[in-house]
Amino acid sequence: MDKGIGSLGPTELAQLLLIAAVVVVLVFSSSFVGLSLTQSESTSLGDGNATVTAVSVDVTAVQITPGRFGTDVSYLRIPDAQIDIDDLEGQPRLVYRVEVPALDLDLAATKLIQNPGPTTVRLSDAALAADQLDADSYEGRVTVRVQSLSSDYTVFNESATIEVTS
Amino acid sequence: MTPPADRDESEQTLTNDQERPVTNMGDDSTQLSARLGRFDRSLSGRMRAARRRLVSALFGDRIGLTLFLGVVLALSLCWRVGFFITDTYAIANTVVNVAKGHFNIQQIEYSLTLGSQPGLYRNGSQVFGRNYAVAILSVPFYWILEGASSLVELRLALAAGWSLLAAGFASQLGHVLDKRQVAFWGTLIALGVFVCNVWLARPLDPHWTALLALQVSTVLAAGVVAVALYRLLGELHDRRVGVAAGLLSTLSLPVAFWATIPKRHVVSAALIAVIVCAFALSRHPKRSSLVRASAYAAVAILAWLHAAEALVVFVVLVPVDLATAPRNDWRTLSIVAAVFALSLAPFVVTNLAVTGSPFETPRMLDSLGSAGQIDPNGRVSIKPEEPPTTPTPTTPSEPTTPGPTDPGTAPPPDQDVGPLGWFIGLIDGLVATGAAVLAAVPGRLGRLWEFVDEGISIVLGDPERLGHVFFRSGRVPGVKYGINQQEAIELTVLESAPILGVLVAAPLLWGRRMLAATRESLRAVPAAIRTNPRYQTDLLAGGIVVMFTLLYLPRLPLYSQITMRYLVPAMPVALYGVARIPAVRRGLDENFQEFLRAYAAASVIGIVGVVAAFDWIEPALGEAMQFHALLNLVVAGLTIAVVVVAIVREDQKGVATAIGAAGGAGTTLFVLSGVEYFTYGQFTYPIVRWLSELLPVF
Numbered sequence: 001m002d003k004g005i006g007s008l009g010p011t012e013l014a015q016l017l018l019i020a021a022v023v024v025v026l027v028f029s030s031s032f033v034g035l036s037l038t039q040s041e042s043t044s045l046g047d048g049n050a051t052v053t054a055v056s057v058d059v060t061a062v063q064i065t066p067g068r069f070g071t072d073v074s075y076l077r078i079p080d081a082q083i084d085i086d087d088l089e090g091q092p093r094l095v096y097r098v099e100v101p102a103l104d105l106d107l108a109a110t111k112l113i114q115n116p117g118p119t120t121v122r123l124s125d126a127a128l129a130a131d132q133l134d135a136d137s138y139e140g141r142v143t144v145r146v147q148s149l150s151s152d153y154t155v156f157n158e159s160a161t162i163e164v165t166s
Numbered sequence: 167m168t169p170p171a172d173r174d175e176s177e178q179t180l181t182n183d184q185e186r187p188v189t190n191m192g193d194d195s196t197q198l199s200a201r202l203g204r205f206d207r208s209l210s211g212r213m214r215a216a217r218r219r220l221v222s223a224l225f226g227d228r229i230g231l232t233l234f235l236g237v238v239l240a241l242s243l244c245w246r247v248g249f250f251i252t253d254t255y256a257i258a259n260t261v262v263n264v265a266k267g268h269f270n271i272q273q274i275e276y277s278l279t280l281g282s283q284p285g286l287y288r289n290g291s292q293v294f295g296r297n298y299a300v301a302i303l304s305v306p307f308y309w310i311l312e313g314a315s316s317l318v319e320l321r322l323a324l325a326a327g328w329s330l331l332a333a334g335f336a337s338q339l340g341h342v343l344d345k346r347q348v349a350f351w352g353t354l355i356a357l358g359v360f361v362c363n364v365w366l367a368r369p370l371d372p373h374w375t376a377l378l379a380l381q382v383s384t385v386l387a388a389g390v391v392a393v394a395l396y397r398l399l400g401e402l403h404d405r406r407v408g409v410a411a412g413l414l415s416t417l418s419l420p421v422a423f424w425a426t427i428p429k430r431h432v433v434s435a436a437l438i439a440v441i442v443c444a445f446a447l448s449r450h451p452k453r454s455s456l457v458r459a460s461a462y463a464a465v466a467i468l469a470w471l472h473a474a475e476a477l478v479v480f481v482v483l484v485p486v487d488l489a490t491a492p493r494n495d496w497r498t499l500s501i502v503a504a505v506f507a508l509s510l511a512p513f514v515v516t517n518l519a520v521t522g523s524p525f526e527t528p529r530m531l532d533s534l535g536s537a538g539q540i541d542p543n544g545r546v547s548i549k550p551e552e553p554p555t556t557p558t559p560t561t562p563s564e565p566t567t568p569g570p571t572d573p574g575t576a577p578p579p580d581q582d583v584g585p586l587g588w589f590i591g592l593i594d595g596l597v598a599t600g601a602a603v604l605a606a607v608p609g610r611l612g613r614l615w616e617f618v619d620e621g622i623s624i625v626l627g628d629p630e631r632l633g634h635v636f637f638r639s640g641r642v643p644g645v646k647y648g649i650n651q652q653e654a655i656e657l658t659v660l661e662s663a664p665i666l667g668v669l670v671a672a673p674l675l676w677g678r679r680m681l682a683a684t685r686e687s688l689r690a691v692p693a694a695i696r697t698n699p700r701y702q703t704d705l706l707a708g709g710i711v712v713m714f715t716l717l718y719l720p721r722l723p724l725y726s727q728i729t730m731r732y733l734v735p736a737m738p739v740a741l742y743g744v745a746r747i748p749a750v751r752r753g754l755d756e757n758f759q760e761f762l763r764a765y766a767a768a769s770v771i772g773i774v775g776v777v778a779a780f781d782w783i784e785p786a787l788g789e790a791m792q793f794h795a796l797l798n799l800v801v802a803g804l805t806i807a808v809v810v811v812a813i814v815r816e817d818q819k820g821v822a823t824a825i826g827a828a829g830g831a832g833t834t835l836f837v838l839s840g841v842e843y844f845t846y847g848q849f850t851y852p853i854v855r856w857l858s859e860l861l862p863v864f
Contacts, residue, residue: 037364068792
């Protein structure tokens with residue numbers, strides 16, 4: 001009944017290959033075979049620790065400046081934190097935090113440490129409506145911590161005087 | 167470009183249906199075998215014919231099918247599993263409960279916090295959802311996904327689905343372009359994407375199936391928008407104009423943004439596009455009355471989805487349809503009326519089940535507000551002491567066809583009476599229903615007119631507000647930005663859909679025609695409208711866009727709109743208007759290749775350029791959105807200029823390129839907001855997650 005695979009054109013072969021790949025993957029991942037083809041281990045916080053050799057945050061760049069492109073608000077501008085990781089065990093994470101108590105702001109970004117080496121943690125700028133600002137400068141604090149389920153220590157802690165430009 | 171050829175006739179199936187009798191068999195078996203072969207051939211021929219008829223009925227032709235697949239595949243790349251907008255919680259919970267066979271919400275599967283959520287309503291001691299149309303339409307996908315997740319890893323099943331669809335798309339595109347290599351390489355790419363997705367896959371919790379089902383139905387609805395626009399303009403002009411409009415309507419309008427969110431505006435957009443398309447097709451005297459009736463069926467489904475939107479479309483459709491239909495004999499009209507009445511069944515049944523009155527929608531019930539409580543197992547109950555009051559403030563309320571002053575009619579009570587009593591009860595119920603309709607309709611139309619009237623007074627008396635809806639946003643006075651951390655992410659119509667700016671050239675066109683008009687040509691106008699389906703469809707499309715805008719204008723500008731989402735359902739119809747401008751459609755028709763090139767180039771250059779620019783400017787979210795807003799305004803301005811010059815010089819040079827570029831600017835915004843700006847949940851496809859992590863914007 002069948003002329004065999006030899007008679008098929010390249011497109012039909014590619015289609016067969018795709019269908020075969022789909023069937024194989026789905027069968028192997030199904031509850032009948034139960035092979036786990038998805039990786040979940042490195043995505044959540046666990047025990048562990050990391051040695052940080054250098055942290056660089058340009059604290060003077062933490063400023064409040066006017067929003068651009070017609071946003072008509074001011075932004076607390078927060079630079080990226082550059083962190084060098086030397087030793088890594090388990091699944092710790094970095095916590096980059098900027099607090100400005102007078103503005104009721106406590107912003108934090110976390111990043112799981114996947115590999116040793118340099119890494120960047122980004123923290124989004126925070127928009128402030130005009131009526132929230134009543135001073136020329138605010139006191140703030142910038143911290144970077146290494147955190148895991150079994151440890152938590154601070155590797156960077158500096159106060160910042162945040163200038164308001166209008 | 168060679169005109170896209172429809173090659174249905176010459177298509178070949180993969181399986182070889184030539185029968186080869188096995189040798190050395192008796193006469194009987196040879197005969198049997200031959201007979202079986204004939205049967206096989208006729209079966210496969212019939213299958214092919216059936217498939218062709220199905221494709222022709224649903225998509226128009228193979229190009230429509232290809233467009234549908236392409237749009238669905240492209241939009242689903244931005245698919246995220248998670249809740250972007252709080253309204254979606256209640257709808258996804260409605261899917262779970264409807265799938266279990268009851269209208270009332272007994273079980274909350276998804277919840278932001280313990281307590282109530284916006285979009286839940288109460289009727290007596292029962293809790294109901296806001297929108298049953300989208301929920302019920304999503305139930306089949308819910309079952310499929312539930313079945314898949316019980317057998318295989320859900321993430322891999324979704325990745326397999328995408329790649330199989332992509333291979334199907336490649337095969338269809340190969341046929342359309344008559345290039346076998348397209349099918350081959352497309353299939354290999356689909357295979358590559360599948361391998362990458364499996365390689366990068368992380369598990370996906372099967373509890374997301376109801377949300378995923380909702381997203382599947384809204385993405386498919388976006389595909390319907392593209393097909394409807396394609397068929398509409400293919401019918402009135404040329405298939406190339408149709409393909410361009412189909413692509414632009416979904417990839418360059420905010421339909422792209424909301425398709426995977428998922429929001430019902432995309433489903434409204436699909437139904438309204440179907441209404442206009444069915445109307446245009448049914449202007450042809452040889453077409454079946456069922457085509458005309460399908461416009462009304464779509465109105466009925468729209469009523470199920472959102473009654474006020476359906477009413478406003480209905481009010482425009484009925485007079486235009488009756489005035490321009492090729493036939494208005496009693497037979498045609500009774501077919502249309504019967505189909506309409508039948509299609510209203512889901513609307514009426516849902517209302518009866520939820521509110522107890524056939525024309526009172528779930529939205530008209532009291533909001534559950536803070537009266538609801540959810541126990542740790544997700545079971546819902548109503549706190550007895552709380553009065554049904556304040557709606558939760560996180561969702562902007564939309565105009566609803568407001569409740570009638572009379573309480574409406576409840577279904578006849580279930581009593582054990584004889585057949586005569588039952589019959590009397592039935593008649594009684596029918597009469598009461600009819601009376602309720604007659605009583606309710608003038609009230610509803612009256613309230614609708616109040617909205618429209620308010621909209622008209624805004625148009626006439628408040629140009630600043632109009633500017634904040636259509637032209638420039640920035641930080642709009644009166645909009646609650648606190649909800650989105652003060653970020654100016656609410657864009658106007660023109661800022662989120664620059665291509666629609668070309669509509670401002672229409673008055674110029676009319677002006678020129680008026681100036682050139684002689685008394686005879688003016689006298690010929692009514693006759694032209696009576697005989698030309700294009701003008702008739704223009705009338706309907708214009709009416710729908712205007713009335714729809716007026717309906718929502720009293721609510722706008724508003725927070726949580728991002729792209730003026732209340733107006734999104736009318737945007738594809740407005741795009742039809744753009745494509746009807748002679749300079750635009752001639753440009754798209756004659757320089758289709760230029761249009762495609764410009765669109766692809768503008769999208770790629772836009773995405774790469776904006777990412778590069780942002781690396782340098784380091785914008786906050788609001789600044790990024792306003793950057794796009796200004797960029798899109800500039801692009802819209804340039805496109806309008808090109809089209810106006812083309813109209814004045816009566817030469818459509820450059821128009822196709824300009825239209826493509828404006829489309830690309832819209833696509834840039836939606837790709838980057840889908841992949842980078844609005845981060846919530848997790849990407850459905852691992853490969854997109856990986857790509858998104860490479861982009862250094864936020």
